[in-house]
Amino acid sequence: MKCEKIEEFLSLYLENELTTEEKTAVKNHLQTCPSCSSLLSSLEEVHDSLIDFPELEVSKDLRQRLQAIPRKKKKFNLGLDFFLRPSLQPVLAVASIFFVLISFYFFHPDKKSIHQSLEQQLHLGYSKVVKLYSKAGYLKQDLSAFKDNFLDSLQQQKTSLLGGNED
């Protein structure tokens, strides 16, 4: 095996995690290659040094800061949790559109013309509604007249049929 290939196995060789065959191959190579065996001893030193890295203690100040997090979060979310519920999102979306339109109306430099056109549109809408209402009235009258005629014709047909049978 070449040195590059052996390098891939060195860590696992150190941790005794190779198969018997791989282990033998690495061992044989190391006996004949001073460069790889020197690398292995450096690797051992790295491994030993890292394992012995000390653990630091958490300072009192940091511990206090960490313990204060849940309380801070609670305070921060006190008013927001309710409004941030997913079920309220459509309502909030409609409300924000409404506020945008209202602010557009109030802060537009040409507020008067907007007001006039709004009034115009309102009047037009109102007159359309009145016309529709009167049309509906006429339609109602027509329908009741049609109903009366229809009932009369039915009555006439009934009497003529009854008279024919008596004859």
Next chain:
Amino acid sequence: MLVNHYSKRIFNLAYQFSGSHPESEDLTQEIFLKLYYTLQKYDFSKDFTAWFLTLAKNHLIDHYRKTKWERTKRDDFNDYYLASTFESPENRVMKTENQKIIWKGLNHLSSEIRMVLILRDIQEKTYEEIATIMDLPLGTIKSRVNRGRLQLAKILKDKKEKENEV
């Protein structure tokens, strides 16, 4: 309870990864803040420690990527931390020297390799645990650990050769 149980582990992970004491305190605080905001997403069928370490790992690597151009130095390795009583003074001095070189050398590793190596060799996690935390295949983890150790071994070897020349 979470603070008592995990603060030391997370703080040490942040310190070993970033190499800066004040920064690792801030990072620990940010990680715990993130934990409280995402706790509701935790799936109770999964191992909590692994889940929390994944969250910490993601935060540390993200932070590193955002600020990597600003960081070139790690804190000095403090000899005080190395009060190992089981070794002879001679060995202790040699080990301290090695640890100083390796501590600085960690900055030369990519964020992913550094994280994997810290989890394996300093935090002493198994390869399987690291694969879960990193969400990567076992083979990738083993190869990254090997690459990280080799990089550090070469740094150590070069440094010693230079010192011998002098």
